[in-house]
Amino acid sequence: MAWQCAKCGVDLAPKSTVFSYMGMTFAHEVLRCPVCGLVFIQKELADGKMAEVEQLMEEK
Template structure:
């Protein structure tokens, strides 16, 4: 088992989550971001880190473009 590797599973389906490009809307801009999604029910899981740092992260993405 590799340290630091975590497998995320859907709490409903027990399916492994897969990264999927998801479009976020932020202040009238749309930003594509890779989020973990359940391949079965389509639920999008936002990591705690992303949820807490979401705005600054999106701002950085916007500034890059």
């Protein structure tokens, strides 16, 4: 099995997504529903790369 969008019933696919933090915006490819666009963030991403970038932004 793989994660699916519960509303649209389709598999998720990577897509460039815009994030913002501390007044800065940047794009990163994350899993999303290809139909409705709902963004899926896994714990590994939130605690890993995202937390790392958040810390960097906070230092700026």
